Amino acid sequence: MIGYAIRRTLYGLLVLFLITTFVFVVLRLIPGDVVRLQLADAPGVTQAQVDALAAELGLDQPVFTQFWSFISGAVTGDLGTSFETRLPVTEMIVERLPATLELGLLAIMFSVVLGVPLGIISAIRHNSFLDQSLRLVSVAGISVPNFWLALLLITYLSIWFGWSQPLVYAAPWENLGTNLAIMAIPALALGTSAMAAVSRMLRSSMLEVTQSNFVRTVRSRGAPERLVILKHAGRNSILPVFTLLGLQFGNILGGTVILESIFSIPGMGSLIFTSVQMRDYPVVLGCVIFYGAVFIFVNLLVDLVYAVIDPRIRYS
Amino acid sequence: MTLSATLDSRSQGQEQAPLLQVTDLVKHFPVGGGLLRKESPPVRAVDGVSFSLGRGETLGLVGESGSGKSTLGRLVLRLLDPTAGSVVFDGQDITTSRQSQVKPLRRRMQLIFQDPVSSFNPRMTIEELLLEPMVVHGIGTPTERKRRCVELLDQVGLASSALAKYPHQFSGGQAQRIGIARALTTDPELLVCDEAVSALDVSIQAQVLNLLKSIQQEQGISFLFIAHDLNVVRYISDRVCVMYLGKLAEVGGSDQIMAEPRHPYTQALIRSIPAVTASSSRVERIPLQGEIPNPSRPPAGCTFHTRCPLRFDACDQDVPTLHERDGSLVACHLYRPEASA
Amino acid sequence: MSHGHIARGAAHDLRVEGTGVENESGRVLLDVQDLSVEFRTGGGVLEALSGVNLTVRQGEVVAVVGESGSGKSVTALGVMGLLGNGRVSSGRIMWDDYTDLATARPKNFRAIRGNDIAMIFQDPMTSLDPLYTVGNQLSEALRLHRRMRRREARAEAIDLLGMVGIPDPGSKVDAYPHQMSGGQRQRVMIAIALACSPRLLIADEPTTALDVTVEAQVLSLLRDLQRDKNVSLMLITHDMGVVAEMADRVVVFYAGRVAEQGTVDDILQNPRHPYTQALLRAIPRPSTPRDEPMPAIAGNVPALHEMPAGCRFADRCPLVHDRCVEQPPHVAISSEHSTACWLATDDRSSAVLEGSPA
Numbered sequence A: 001m002i003g004y005a006i007r008r009t010l011y012g013l014l015v016l017f018l019i020t021t022f023v024f025v026v027l028r029l030i031p032g033d034v035v036r037l038q039l040a041d042a043p044g045v046t047q048a049q050v051d052a053l054a055a056e057l058g059l060d061q062p063v064f065t066q067f068w069s070f071i072s073g074a075v076t077g078d079l080g081t082s083f084e085t086r087l088p089v090t091e092m093i094v095e096r097l098p099a100t101l102e103l104g105l106l107a108i109m110f111s112v113v114l115g116v117p118l119g120i121i122s123a124i125r126h127n128s129f130l131d132q133s134l135r136l137v138s139v140a141g142i143s144v145p146n147f148w149l150a151l152l153l154i155t156y157l158s159i160w161f162g163w164s165q166p167l168v169y170a171a172p173w174e175n176l177g178t179n180l181a182i183m184a185i186p187a188l189a190l191g192t193s194a195m196a197a198v199s200r201m202l203r204s205s206m207l208e209v210t211q212s213n214f215v216r217t218v219r220s221r222g223a224p225e226r227l228v229i230l231k232h233a234g235r236n237s238i239l240p241v242f243t244l245l246g247l248q249f250g251n252i253l254g255g256t257v258i259l260e261s262i263f264s265i266p267g268m269g270s271l272i273f274t275s276v277q278m279r280d281y282p283v284v285l286g287c288v289i290f291y292g293a294v295f296i297f298v299n300l301l302v303d304l305v306y307a308v309i310d311p312r313i314r315y316s
Numbered sequence B: 001m002t003l004s005a006t007l008d009s010r011s012q013g014q015e016q017a018p019l020l021q022v023t024d025l026v027k028h029f030p031v032g033g034g035l036l037r038k039e040s041p042p043v044r045a046v047d048g049v050s051f052s053l054g055r056g057e058t059l060g061l062v063g064e065s066g067s068g069k070s071t072l073g074r075l076v077l078r079l080l081d082p083t084a085g086s087v088v089f090d091g092q093d094i095t096t097s098r099q100s101q102v103k104p105l106r107r108r109m110q111l112i113f114q115d116p117v118s119s120f121n122p123r124m125t126i127e128e129l130l131l132e133p134m135v136v137h138g139i140g141t142p143t144e145r146k147r148r149c150v151e152l153l154d155q156v157g158l159a160s161s162a163l164a165k166y167p168h169q170f171s172g173g174q175a176q177r178i179g180i181a182r183a184l185t186t187d188p189e190l191l192v193c194d195e196a197v198s199a200l201d202v203s204i205q206a207q208v209l210n211l212l213k214s215i216q217q218e219q220g221i222s223f224l225f226i227a228h229d230l231n232v233v234r235y236i237s238d239r240v241c242v243m244y245l246g247k248l249a250e251v252g253g254s255d256q257i258m259a260e261p262r263h264p265y266t267q268a269l270i271r272s273i274p275a276v277t278a279s280s281s282r283v284e285r286i287p288l289q290g291e292i293p294n295p296s297r298p299p300a301g302c303t304f305h306t307r308c309p310l311r312f313d314a315c316d317q318d319v320p321t322l323h324e325r326d327g328s329l330v331a332c333h334l335y336r337p338e339a340s341a
Numbered sequence C: 001m002s003h004g005h006i007a008r009g010a011a012h013d014l015r016v017e018g019t020g021v022e023n024e025s026g027r028v029l030l031d032v033q034d035l036s037v038e039f040r041t042g043g044g045v046l047e048a049l050s051g052v053n054l055t056v057r058q059g060e061v062v063a064v065v066g067e068s069g070s071g072k073s074v075t076a077l078g079v080m081g082l083l084g085n086g087r088v089s090s091g092r093i094m095w096d097d098y099t100d101l102a103t104a105r106p107k108n109f110r111a112i113r114g115n116d117i118a119m120i121f122q123d124p125m126t127s128l129d130p131l132y133t134v135g136n137q138l139s140e141a142l143r144l145h146r147r148m149r150r151r152e153a154r155a156e157a158i159d160l161l162g163m164v165g166i167p168d169p170g171s172k173v174d175a176y177p178h179q180m181s182g183g184q185r186q187r188v189m190i191a192i193a194l195a196c197s198p199r200l201l202i203a204d205e206p207t208t209a210l211d212v213t214v215e216a217q218v219l220s221l222l223r224d225l226q227r228d229k230n231v232s233l234m235l236i237t238h239d240m241g242v243v244a245e246m247a248d249r250v251v252v253f254y255a256g257r258v259a260e261q262g263t264v265d266d267i268l269q270n271p272r273h274p275y276t277q278a279l280l281r282a283i284p285r286p287s288t289p290r291d292e293p294m295p296a297i298a299g300n301v302p303a304l305h306e307m308p309a310g311c312r313f314a315d316r317c318p319l320v321h322d323r324c325v326e327q328p329p330h331v332a333i334s335s336e337h338s339t340a341c342w343l344a345t346d347d348r349s350s351a352v353l354e355g356s357p358a
Ligand SMILES: Nc1ncnc2c1ncn2[C@@H]1O[C@H](COP(=O)(O)OP(=O)(O)OP(=O)(O)O)[C@@H](O)[C@H]1O
Pocket: B029, B030, B043, B044, B045, B064, B065, B066, B067, B068, B069, B070, B071, B072, B295, C178, C179, C180, C181, C182, C183, C184, C209, C210, C211
């Protein structure tokens, strides 16, 4: 199993390298030039100034050299320097990470805490009115764009309850109340589609498991329904949910870009958003690689959890 | 019907190479040894088994539950990778070939399960289940495939209305017949039947046995027939292998092995066959004495010596090997050539 | 082993003495009356059982045999209240004379399940939870019904595994189902069923996956249980050898109905129903010639949704006559050896007996 984890990690690194190359190339293809953008306001820019700035940013080098120097830096944890702030990208990521992490985890927690019980209820009372209505809600939850949902939530919360969000962001260790008040709506909006997907997936896998022979055996022992559902059916049907969560995590990471920008949350998502606007390639590249790494890591974790839950799976 | 059956399928004519040649096959399963627990010695599920199977021949495989029959069947089809030894199918060594080379052979060898329902995807209809192997192996046109489905169902004694149903809607016996129909979709040359008729009532069992025999006569299929009912095995097989704890105890012609079992384990097995008698003449079967040994730590010498009523000194130390005795092969010190002299 | 033989003979005499339905020979523990079961499927409602009568008395071994698909397992599942998408459409399942299991509430049922009635399922490969060790699943039963602590339950689980003949029970207790052979899983199932010392044990083909030596062991275990603890046994099986060895009475199913029932000697030595006769002929015996086809019954069971109006065996029966096709045969429920065949009530029964196997 350890050998498996190592192999998977190596494979993940390869994927990460490919992502890096791809993003690197794509960023160069986007129209617009960071040098012109930075010097735009200053009147009477000379070609010498342009060249000097380009040289300072390393943009005068051939693309391949730029790529190589980036990669060799990245291996040591140095993701380059921001064109905009001139700060090391790694440092910027570390500073922005907590907010995004909090948002992502809150979204996942929301999807699990609500999605799992809803899925179980749907499965136990399948085809009931409750199940039908939950199905409707889930389909809506999966298809509604999260930013639109977020805007809807803000609007109606203020209309109906006169509640509005604090305007200034606070880190959780500064003011937990303010922090949660700001985070609640984007986390809800981000987690909704994952929550809906989780409850659907759990419903169908649990339905299948509850009709299986071994659940019948457990019932034949006179086990109370609670034990049947939670211990036996639950553990057997949660496996596909883990896979789903791993994949949903990608959606959630993607969603942070827009939602953090809308809610002015100083996380990596909004960093990516502004950096793209400013053609701040090193920051965009660094953040994307970081997201990619997190995604790959989470899915590796899912596979390992699988092996812990299901004794039939022994990776070798 | 020849009685001089031996390790090689001589009855099928010497000039023709056997369809299947198994040599010194070994399969060990690791035990325990997750991330945290220490690994204990492996289960020796199959521990040095050799036999061959001719074209159109049926080889019965019987033995103690847990003696490695299913494992052997799955090794033959390369559904499991062997620890050592070789399986040669129609001249091609499939133990060392890559999975991609084995795949075209899959069409030519099929497995019928001990337990058909669990091997079916519960969400596929019987029609989809029957079509799948044909689609995978690119057999026939869609209309031909459909016709073949109906034909096969009829052959195994099910109405074509079964096509639209799901596996759980069938009784154990019906499901088993679907399993047989599915295995026949690709016109295999070798069929491993792992307790294919155990779940059937005797009249349908008789039907299925007749079906298997007639298919064999028409298409020359070879069977590796694993079962517990010795009367059934005797009826269908040309030769019979008896397994005990991962090894072959005895190989012989099926009538001969039933009439004159040599190995003490075979004798115990045949003594245990329940007879259909009146309650007044009812005798309780005397179960074989002793504990079934742990397959991770098989006894030294003859693995049967812990339970053998005839054991003697040599049995605890020397491992008996298969020796010919009046046309049968027996792995027991009682029949060693020097002992019989 | 000879004492067992004597005990068995005595039980047999007792039962023959009281040829009535209910009497002192052993009180009726399970009384299935006119039971019909339907399944709701995509293609409509299917009736899998149509008016089945069956009794099991205290300490008695009743063998249930018959065509595969004839409703043997469905009867057992009906008694256990585990029909899934099926339901009891008519009839009663009286347990111990006072509870009708067909209408019992889930809560009352749960107390009976596992405690009073336990079941061993047909399908050992899929009947255990793949994610828990067999020890865990065994202890679960012990902790549920015998209120044992974790430690005690584990020790007891190891004992039970040893009792059903699992080698090296101390380490197999920590094995997962996929690490065991078919026969070993079946014995684990038996151990779980025995965990709570039930009064009635329903065993659906308990030895199908076992080789004959282990089968002999398991059957002798079941017999000891029946003899020492007076447990009743409803034994569903295809193996007539097992029937001959174990049963006091035999119930023969065909196509969702009981075709014939009687004492083990009635059925095996003197079968009256043409289906039973054909079934007995199809048993593979050491003397069955290998170069001839087995004597199978020609034709197939009618599908559930196209059951004929008359006798359900009519289109396969060598002795069919007009009346069979028109009307379902009449059965005398009260007699000890009852046959659902017109020949049994009509005068032609002697003709059948000549054709029956010795
Ligand atoms: N995946 C596995 N991991 C560990 N041990 C295994 C595994 N599969 C089988 N075994 C062990 O290998 C031995 C042989 O198993 P196998 O299923 O081949 O027996 P069998 O002869 O088919 O028995 P049965 O007649 O009961 O089906 C058994 O002791 C079993 O516990």
